[in-house]
Amino acid sequence: xxxxxxxxxxxxxxxxxxxxxxxxxxxxxxxxxxxxxxxxxxxxxxxxxxxxxxxxxxxxxxxxxxxxxxxxxxxxxxxxxxxxxxxxxxxxxxxxxxxxxxxxxxxxxxxxxxxxxxxxxxxxxxxxxxxxxxxxxxxxxxxxxxxxxxxxxxxxxxxxxxxxxxxxxxxxxxxxxxxxxxxxxxxxxxxxxxxxxxxxxxxxxxxxxxxxxxxxxxxxxxxxxxxxxxxxxxxxxxxxxxxxxxxxxxxxxxxxxxxxxxxxxxxxxxxxxxxxx
Amino acid sequence: xxxxxxxxxxxxxxxxxxxxxxxxxxxxxxxxxxxxxxxxxxxxxxxxxxxxxxxxxxxxxxxxxxxxxxxxxxxxxxxxxxxxxxxxxxxxxxxxxxxxxxxxxxxxxxxxxxxxxxxxxxxxxxxxxxxxxxxxxxxxxxxxxxxxxxxxxxxxxxxxxxxxxxxxxxxxxxxxxxxxxxxxxxxxxxxxxxxxxxxxxxxxxxxxxxxxxxxxxxxxxxxxxxxxxxxxxxxxxxxxxxxxxxxxxxxxxxxxxxxxxxxxxxxxxxxxxxxxxxxxxxxxxxxxxxxxxxxxxxxxxxxxxxxxxxxxxxxx
Numbered sequence: 001x002x003x004x005x006x007x008x009x010x011x012x013x014x015x016x017x018x019x020x021x022x023x024x025x026x027x028x029x030x031x032x033x034x035x036x037x038x039x040x041x042x043x044x045x046x047x048x049x050x051x052x053x054x055x056x057x058x059x060x061x062x063x064x065x066x067x068x069x070x071x072x073x074x075x076x077x078x079x080x081x082x083x084x085x086x087x088x089x090x091x092x093x094x095x096x097x098x099x100x101x102x103x104x105x106x107x108x109x110x111x112x113x114x115x116x117x118x119x120x121x122x123x124x125x126x127x128x129x130x131x132x133x134x135x136x137x138x139x140x141x142x143x144x145x146x147x148x149x150x151x152x153x154x155x156x157x158x159x160x161x162x163x164x165x166x167x168x169x170x171x172x173x174x175x176x177x178x179x180x181x182x183x184x185x186x187x188x189x190x191x192x193x194x195x196x197x198x199x200x201x202x203x204x205x206x207x208x209x210x211x212x213x214x215x216x217x218x219x220x221x222x223x224x225x226x227x228x229x230x231x232x233x234x235x236x237x238x239x240x241x242x243x244x245x246x247x248x249x250x251x252x253x254x255x256x257x258x259x260x261x262x263x264x265x266x267x268x269x270x271x272x273x274x275x276x277x
Numbered sequence: 278x279x280x281x282x283x284x285x286x287x288x289x290x291x292x293x294x295x296x297x298x299x300x301x302x303x304x305x306x307x308x309x310x311x312x313x314x315x316x317x318x319x320x321x322x323x324x325x326x327x328x329x330x331x332x333x334x335x336x337x338x339x340x341x342x343x344x345x346x347x348x349x350x351x352x353x354x355x356x357x358x359x360x361x362x363x364x365x366x367x368x369x370x371x372x373x374x375x376x377x378x379x380x381x382x383x384x385x386x387x388x389x390x391x392x393x394x395x396x397x398x399x400x401x402x403x404x405x406x407x408x409x410x411x412x413x414x415x416x417x418x419x420x421x422x423x424x425x426x427x428x429x430x431x432x433x434x435x436x437x438x439x440x441x442x443x444x445x446x447x448x449x450x451x452x453x454x455x456x457x458x459x460x461x462x463x464x465x466x467x468x469x470x471x472x473x474x475x476x477x478x479x480x481x482x483x484x485x486x487x488x489x490x491x492x493x494x495x496x497x498x499x500x501x502x503x504x505x506x507x508x509x510x511x512x513x514x515x516x517x518x519x520x521x522x523x524x525x526x527x528x529x530x531x532x533x534x535x536x537x538x539x540x541x542x543x544x545x546x547x548x549x550x551x552x553x554x555x556x557x558x559x560x561x562x563x564x565x566x567x568x569x570x571x572x573x574x575x576x577x578x579x580x581x582x583x584x585x586x587x588x589x590x591x592x593x
Contacts, residue, residue, distance in 0.1 A: 003396075011404065017390075018407040021464060024433065025422040031431070039430040041443065090317035098303070100311025105318060112321050114521045116571045118544040119564035122551035123328035123335065124341075148325035149317050149493030178309055207415050209528045210544075214552045225417040229532055241425050243336035248418040255413040263405040263539075270412075270469070 022252075026112050029055050029245035036242045055246035065247060067219045068227030072251075075137050075223060076205035079144035084198045087149050088190070091156030092182060096165065109150035117147065121214040128215055135217045148201040155200060155269045157194025160186075196269035199262055206255065224251045282446040307459050329568065336562035342555035355562035364546065365563075369570065372542045375455070376574075379462050383519060384512075385471030388462070394471065395478045408468040420532030423461035424448075451538045458540060461529045466522065477511020478504070513582045519577070524574050543567055565580060 024043060031040050032051035040046055059065050094102060124143065129135040131238075133142075163186060171181040212226035219227070228247055259266065317559040336355050340348045358366050394404055411419070426432045427447040428506070433444050446451045480505050489503045534540045536549070547567050551560035 006397055007393060010389070011397060014390050014393060014404060015407055017386075017464070018411055018468065021419070021422045021426065024426055025418070028422075028425055028431070036431050041429075041431065041433065041436055043433040043436075059509065070291065086316045089313040090380055093310040093313035097306050097310035097313070099307040099314075101311060101314070107316045108318060108321055112325055113518075114571060114575055115325055115527045116544060116567045117545050119332065119567040120325065120328050121548060122557055122560045122564050123331040124324070125551065126335070126557060127331065130394060142320070143324050147503065148321050149321055160411065165562060178305070203413050207413075208549070209415075209417050209531070213531075214548065220472055225415050225528075228415075228421070229294065239550055241428070241431050244421055245425065249416075252414055252418055255494060257414075259406055259409045259413055263409055265403065266409055267405055270472050 008057075025245050025248055026250075028242055029249050031242040031245075033242055037238065051242060054164070055242050056250070057241060059246045059250060064219050064227060065250075067223045068222055069250070070175045071137070071219075071221055072206060072224040073254075074083065075140050075144065076202055078137070079141045079148065080198050082141070083145040083148045083152055083201050084194055086145070087152035087156055087197060088194055090149075091153050091160055092186070092190075093158035095157040096168075105153075109153050112147065113150040113257055117210045117220045121210060124211075125214055134215060135221050137221050138209075139215050140211055140223065141219060143215070144205045144208060147208075148204045151204065152197040152201050155192055155197045156190070159196070160190060163189050192265065193269075196262075196265045199258060199266055200269055202258070203255070296455050296577045329565075332561040334561075335557055336559075336565050340556075340561075344556055346585070351558070355559045356566070358559060359562050359566060361546075364541075365566075366539045366545075367539065368543045368546045370522055371455075371540065372526065372544070375459060375462070375526055375542065376520055379459050379523045380516060380520050382459075383470045384516065387475050388468050390458045390467065390471035391474035391478050394475050402462035408439045410468075411465050412468045412472075414465065416528040417532050419461050419465045420529045423457060423464070424533045427457045429458075448534060448537070449538060454538050454540045458526075458529050458533050461533065462523065462526060466519060470519055473511060473515040474508070477515075478509035479515075481507045482509070492544070509555050509582075513578075516582070517578050520578055521571060521575060524571060534592065543570065 027044050028036075030050055030052070031045045031107045032054065035046065037053075045051070090105065093099065094105060120143070125134070128139045133139040159215070168185050171185045172178070178186065207225065208223070208224045209229070212223040213229065216222040216226065222230070228244060228251065231244055233245065281563060338348050339351045339354070367373065390408070394401075395406075398405065411428060427434050429435055429444050429446050434447070435441050435445050445453075447457050449481060485507070486499055486503055489499045520544055525544050526542045527548065529534060530540055530542050530545050531548075536545050541549075544562075544567065547563040550556045554560075
């Protein structure tokens with residue numbers, strides 16, 4: 001009984017920890033802009049200080065914001081798709097084939113997962129301007145792919161080790177080449193793992209801020225986190241808080257939807273690589 | 278779950294058999310393997326190794342983008358400038374402090390969360406969903422949420438903390454600003470830590486804990502002598518990843534204080550030199566130093582935990 005109460009308290013603590021700031025930003029997004037600029041303390045909007053859906057319609061009606069959402073969706077989806085395809089090939093080779101240089105691939109992936117992203121900003125800024133992909137979608141897609149590959153390769157090779165490979169050998173005995181066995185037998189079996197890797201990759205791309213602010217200069221490619229931070233100029237202390245909060249909530253909706261639909265897969269993906277090494 | 282373990286067990290068999298005698302086949306496998314990893318390797322290196330080499334080269338020049346024609350070779354001067362500047366050391370100290378505090382707090386809270394999740398048998402979907410929301414949320418959004426929460430005009434924190442005056446300005450001084458930054462960082466990343474620890478906890482055998490209980494071990498003894506030593510690998514992975522992540526802290530500082538009151542991190546300093554001041558020479562030197570310091574941190578963590586493992590083995 002005592003243990004049950006303890007568990008209940010722990011459970012409540014986890015829920016409060018995870019959801020309180022989310023509830024707060026939602027609550028803030030319903031405070032009116034007048035109330036916020038006059039100072040509106042407290043968790044919930046004060047009587048008369050509510051804004052209804054006004055902040056949301058303002059944010060959605062803002063061209064720059066709409067453009068940023070579009071950029072983020074486009075860039076993240078393309079980067080995810082390409083990254084997962086490339087990682088699938090690599091992870092298959094790592095989990096399945098004997099070849100020289102396997103250790104090199106794994107070490108490279110490990111080093112890149114730990115790489116301080118900011119140290120690349122300078123040289124990439126310079127290089128991208130020279131070859132003309134500064135401030136374009138491509139200029140962000142390339143680094144997003146590089147930095148999501150390690151996670152995708154790990155997650156996928158962990159999944160691939162669980163696949164019943166006898167079926168591949170059976171196909172090969174029946175006359176299929178290595179490539180056919182890979183495409184026709186293994187790909188359908190691996191699809192759930194690939195899907196998980198795609199979700200984690202998408203999260204990374206959607207969350208990125210460093211590349212987003214340093215490799216773009218206009219709204220043609222600026223993703224949503226960067227757009228949020230540039231919403232009202234450089235002064236971090238006087239922002240239209242409630243409007244920003246509405247923008248933040250909109251930017252979080254895709255994440256919440258993905259989490260609600262695929263929570264089990266995401267947890268499996270996050271922990272598979274870590275535990276099995 | 279059981280089926281998958283059986284499958285892994287059987288999957289391992291063909292691998293342990295001696296290598297295929299057919300060398301043509303081995304060669305084909307070797308070549309296919311290399312072809313399959315080639316795109317990944319190229320992409321990873323194009324965006325990291327190549328720019329890093331370029332940074333190494335640029336760091337030897339006095340080179341400013343506002344005045345690109347005036348580029349001149351200065352040798353190691355940029356490194357001397359950076360390493361003798363108190364700003365560099367202040368920001369490094371800051372970064373290390375943030376790393377140590379956030380990882381320590383996350384480890385404790387994350388472990389508590391993992392214990393609860395491990396024992397709970399109901400509402401698992403709800404917990405999983407809510408724990409993934411901070412993980413998935415954009416760091417910039419977390420930064421904003423906490424900045425506004427701590428704000429004395431529109432926030433709720435001052436009102437909720439009884440010992441604080443309602444007008445207390447969290448972003449007016451170093452100590453309180455850095456606390457606010459760390460709260461945002463800890464909030465966002467503790468769930469990730471707790472999931473990794475949960476996976477480790479699941480691997481500790483219940484029988485062993487039960488045996489310790491029968492032998493009269495207290496709750497604390499079971500925790501420190503049975504549970505924690507048996508999940509050392511998971512703890513090490515979690516600490517290594519989170520520590521390196523925390524060492525690169527940038528987003529929260531950018532959004533919450535923009536480095537005001539000395540709250541800059543080493544990443545923020547590098548960014549400021551390169552992007553805001555267009556000083557590619559010294560900025561590249563800082564990039565190289567940042568990269569090297571990450572290597573040092575990684576080395577130290579691996580080393581410290583290895584020492585731990587060795588001493589544990591001597592005990593046993």
